[in-house]
Amino acid sequence: MNANFKRIFGLCLWVMFWCTTNTYGQDEVILPSESKFKEPKSRIWFNTYGNIRISKRLFWDAQTHFRFEETEDTPFIGQIGQIYNRHAIGYIYSKRINFSLGGVLRINFNTDEDSSDRNVVPEWRIWHQYQFAQPLYAAMIYHRIRIEHRWTQGFEENSDYIYRNRWRYMFRAKIPLNNNKFEPNTIYVSPEAELIMQSGKEVVGSVMEDLRLTTTLGYIVTPRLTLAGGIMYSHGQTLENPGEFKQNWTVRLHCYFSPDFRRVRNKLPAIHLDD
């Protein structure tokens, strides 16, 4: 039994070694002797989050983000980086638990000012998400697991799509500042941390794609409209070299809206789903 286990473990190690050497062998990436942190980039994101109720249990999750980043001359908003279209059909399991499944079309702009490659390439994703909320005194805390299946390509002409999986977990709290509960005219602060891991054939070593630490201030205008803004620090391994870390400072501005176009008659039972 013991001998058997040793044999299997040994085999695994060998496979891992082989894979690693194989990749290295292909791209000839040389790991630095110690991690290298690139200069942080400054970015600004304009994010809209739509949550459009379509039935008692289903909603349409519609997010559009406009992400800008610095140029040499202009910090934060120097150039467009990505335009992001994330859509899903969500299922409301209960007031505090919901799931989503959908697709993303992201338009990536070439932000390398020296590049002569294509300016714009699309990126495709399938994503699913599991969100859990729980009240804690006056605050709420949230756990979000999001899994994305991602097809990306480089800006070079005729470059191939590469396939990766992203594994994301976000912890977020929302703490009301001027109220003891969330209702219109409430300002809240929301610290959050999200770890984005990735995997895939093309991912060798660079498993921590991003670690995002954010603090946001939000304002609930109405139950259907919330505005928020915050600053995010993030860093993660570059795909090219696990020893290199990119860093970003991002200003994020959010607009959350949740219209409900259903007739009043149909709306009523949806207030209380299971209690």
Next chain:
Amino acid sequence: MPRCTKSHVQRLSICFLTLIGTYSGFSQLRQPYSGPLQLGAYQGNANYTYKVIEGDTVLDGTFQMKRSNLEALLQKSDSSFSISGNFSNDYPSGNWRFQFGEFKSDSTTQVVDFQYKLNVDGVQNEAFGAMSQGRPDGVWQFRTNHIKNSEIEQTLFHSSIEFDQGVPQKSFQIQNSSSTLVGRFLRDGLAHDEWTLYDIDDLDAIESWQFDDGWLKTISFTENGSATSAVLYADTPEQSTVITMDSRYFQILGLKASLNGNAQVLEQHMNALLKQNAEQYEKINAIFTELGEASFYPDFKVRVGHYPLDSLAMQQLAEIRDLHTQSKKITDGYLNNTQLSILKLSDARANYLYGAIAAIAEKYVQPFDALVAYSDNGILPLLSRSELINSLWANGLPNKELQWDDATYTGPNAAQYRFELADMATLLQMATYANGSLQAIALELNEKLIQDKRQQEYLNIEEQLIQKRNALRQFVDSVANSERNAYGPALNNIIVFADERLGTYSNMAEGSDKLDMGRTMVSCFDTLNGLAKAVAIQTERNQEIETTYLDAIWNPFMATIMNEEVKKRITNAYRRVLLPYLVQKTTTELRCENAQALLTAYDAAYERMLQLREEETQKLERKLKREQDPLVVMQLFNLEPLGEN
């Protein structure tokens, strides 16, 4: 074979006509009736025959009617009766018998041969005799027996009178359980000779009425062992008339006796026995009268004086009656007036006038009451004027100057009246004087009462006003500070306004205007109290409306449920346009004339807001967009406008 001649034909036609006549006579043949019948108080089964003549039912032939109820007898008691007799063309005639029984039974039965016998106790009245042309004819007997164990235990009453065509004849006998009356009549039914009442046990004469050709000369009786006698008609008056010995006669006797100071003569047994007898006859008479043509009473005839009223006296009597009716109304009205009863305690003059009314009532109005009663009973022509006046005013005619306690009263124009002669003209003068005096007193008292009433009303109104104003102050003071902050000026203005009105009212001179204003203000102050309450409760109402217009919304980003205000255009129109308008009106333009409208508007607006939450309001919300005119908002809310701007 006889020859057919002209005379034969004539004879035949006569025969034929006779036949027709006979045939038409058949239509008047008796028809039987058998079934239920109600006779006054008596209800039972009747068997009789009748004819129909010119559409009228005419009783003819035998008549029987009876009733008895075994079940009632066994349960409690039974009133049974049996009537049998004959009619001839609607007139009772032939032999008649009446039996009335009030029986109880102890339910003990006995079988004798083939019959069940039931013991009864009670009283049986029986009357029998003959009738002729609806009048008693021959001997009529009445008996009242006390029955015990189905046997006569005691005769309570017995009368036996012989009639000839309704006129009592010869001697008669009436007896009750204690005495027997024996008397006699002349052939024309006039009481004559001595009517004597004997004690039933020792046969001593205890009372005796001495008649002479219908004139009652004396009444003698033994009272507590001593013999007393009263002379009634010592001298026969010039004019006389024959009347039946009925209540009129006894009333005249009573008056005469009391004028002679012998009022007790009529309180003796004879009178009672005669009355008892008359009642028995009346009972049967009532039945006869119900059925057909009859006059059944013991037509005992007596003579009395006759003093007919001439046409002038009749006219004067009529005037007296009119004046008396007016006077009585005045005395009754004032003597029973509670307001006057209270006023006379504090107002000496009112007390004096009340005393005068009471004196006039005693000296004039009450005697005239008796006069009117005599006139109604028909005994006025049977009393001499002096008898009449003496019976009305036992102590002589009243003075024109009335005296009571330490006060005196003389009516207006007293000197014009002369109360001297004992005639109808004097009575009329007295009635006129009494009436004139009462009218004068009433005039003065009425003014006093109206004045007093007005004072009372002022007091009442002012008391109410002060009380309502204080209630208002108390209420406003008690309203919590938070409410006063929002609506304090409006609430304060209600009090300021109330005080202003009170000031205006108190500066007014007394008069009908002031009274009217006072009355209006009482209801106005009620409204102001209501308005203050409506304003004070507004904070609470606003909160309720706010809560009512919240809708629970699930916020997917927060994963919480949040209240969202809905129909904001409606709540804004209410909160920012309508309510400030009402508050502004209350604060700056409050008047008695618009207070009720304001109160209604506060209440109605609140009620409407609660309704609108549930109603389909898309159109309304569209119309309310940016609407700033409170009048338009009120109209859109379907609220009554305040009525003025």
